Amino acid sequence: MPGTFSFEKGASRFQMIEAQAARQGVIKRYRERLPEIPEAAIVSIGEGGTPLIEAPRISERAGASVYLKFEGLNPTASFKDRGMTVAMSRAVADGNLACICASTGNTAASAAAYAARAGIECFVIVPAGKIASGKSVQILAHGAKIVQIEGNFDAALKLCRRIAEERDDVALVNSVNPDRIEGQKTAAFEVCEAMDQPPDVLALPVGNAGNITAYWKGFKEWRKSGLADRAPRMFGFQAEGASPLVAGHDFDNPETVASAIRIGSPASKEDALTAVRESGGLIESVTDEEILDAQALLAREEGVFCEPASAAGVAGLLKLAREGHGQEGIAVCVLTGHGLKDPQAVVERSHLPEPVPATFEAVGRYIERVLS
Ligand code: F0G
Numbered sequence: 507m508p509g510t511f512s513f514e515k516g517a518s519r520f521q522m523i524e525a526q527a528a529r530q531g532v533i534k535r536y537r538e539r540l541p542e543i544p545e546a547a548i549v550s551i552g553e554g555g556t557p558l559i560e561a562p563r564i565s566e567r568a569g570a571s572v573y574l575k576f577e578g579l580n581p582t583a584s585f586k587d588r589g590m591t592v593a594m595s596r597a598v599a600d601g602n603l604a605c606i607c608a609s610t611g612n613t614a615a616s617a618a619a620y621a622a623r624a625g626i627e628c629f630v631i632v633p634a635g636k637i638a639s640g641k642s643v644q645i646l647a648h649g650a651k652i653v654q655i656e657g658n659f660d661a662a663l664k665l666c667r668r669i670a671e672e673r674d675d676v677a678l679v680n681s682v683n684p685d686r687i688e689g690q691k692t693a694a695f696e697v698c699e700a701m702d703q704p705p706d707v708l709a710l711p712v713g714n715a716g717n718i719t720a721y722w723k724g725f726k727e728w729r730k731s732g733l734a735d736r737a738p739r740m741f742g743f744q745a746e747g748a749s750p751l752v753a754g755h756d757f758d759n760p761e762t763v764a765s766a767i768r769i770g771s772p773a774s775k776e777d778a779l780t781a782v783r784e785s786g787g788l789i790e791s792v793t794d795e796e797i798l799d800a801q802a803l804l805a806r807e808e809g810v811f812c813e814p815a816s817a818a819g820v821a822g823l824l825k826l827a828r829e830g831h832g833q834e835g836i837a838v839c840v841l842t843g844h845g846l847k848d849p850q851a852v853v854e855r856s857h858l859p860e861p862v863p864a865t866f867e868a869v870g871r872y873i874e875r876v877l878s
Contacts (some may be wrong), residue, residue: 528555530590532692540688549597549624553580553587554692558700568823569832575697578812578844582644585842588693589686592800594620596685597677604676606669608662609768611641612843617679631655631662638765638848659770659845668761681716682773690717694724697838698734704833705738709819711842712742715778718853722781740787743822749791751775763794766815792821811845
């Protein structure tokens with residue numbers, strides 16, 4: 507009722523406005539640090555403003571103070587939304603009828619949502635039968651047109667590049683589009699703002715290598731604008747069965763449980779290697795088992811549920827610590843996508859117990875057994 511608000515209530519309302527401002531979308535929030543987009547063309551669903559979560563249990567094991575940048579809390583539950591808002595806004599500003607992308611799932615889910623909001627057609631080209639169920643459901647829900655090819659991500663990206671080249675009414679929204687990198691670099695700004703300084707290490711999964719490129723661009727720009735006098739070391743981790751940057755050659759048949767990063771020929775490989783070299787970082791591989799163990803650890807001991815690929819950064823830090831290369835200082839691990847994207851990855855490693863009678867005794871016995 508008007509006039510009955512206490513001061514405290516007014517204060518919490520103010521906090522709500524602050525929270526809303528953090529999720530106004532990355533174009534509005536970082537307008538002066540991004541390419542110019544006409545106001546009327548902006549397509550946003552409130553991406554960005556994701557939390558940086560302290561991870562005490564992981565920190566103990568990694569020998570560093572580990573924080574999790576939980577990108578699974580973006581509108582379509584992955585970091586892709588940061589770049590998609592810029593790429594889709596540009597597609598609208600340029601009068602495109604449609605957009606197209608190749609994807610292991612998350613780019614497609616994000617493109618589908620932003621295209622729906624923009625009111626343009628969306629084509630996604632994906633490896634048949636290789637997309638995690640949560641992502642397929644998102645693509646279908648948003649009404650994108652799925653083309654399943656009998657080939658992998660790398661083949662899909664080649665096709666998309668050619669189609670976008672030959673049709674000037676179709677915008678390519680993969681991370682080879684520089685607008686995607688521009689939008690994604692805002693995550694580096696948020697990390698610096700949240701900590702008041704850049705971390706010592708930024709660890710993240712590497713697939714097509716756009717994200718590591720974007721973070722490095724963001725950290726360098728932050729430093730250049732005088733807000734920090736240093737930048738973090740970039741630690742990229744690939745799944746062993748899909749680790750072309752570690753091996754130094756492309757993989758024809760990349761294989762890993764982390765379907766999001768099942769990529770044999772990363773489009774931004776040169777930029778990724780530059781980021782690692784310039785920052786004094788590293789590119790390493792982790793096994794599927796290490797990835798799934800890290801995913802489980804995050805879920806069971808930190809309460810943070812990410813998809814398998816997203817756990818590669820944590821898996822990598824833990825592996826380094828086990829090998830005697832624990833990191834000093836502050837490490838931020840980017841959890842790139844939400845765990846609900848890929849329910850099967852968990853279901854296959856767990857089992858639902860048999861039903862018990864609906865009695866106090868039966869349920870009580872079970873609880874007694876677990877707690878004793
Ligand atoms: N983590 C997740 C959850 C991803 O979906 C991806 C990439 C990455 C990490 C790697 O990022 O490619 O910039 O090095 N997914 C793309 C897709 C390939 O189609 O959704 P990257």
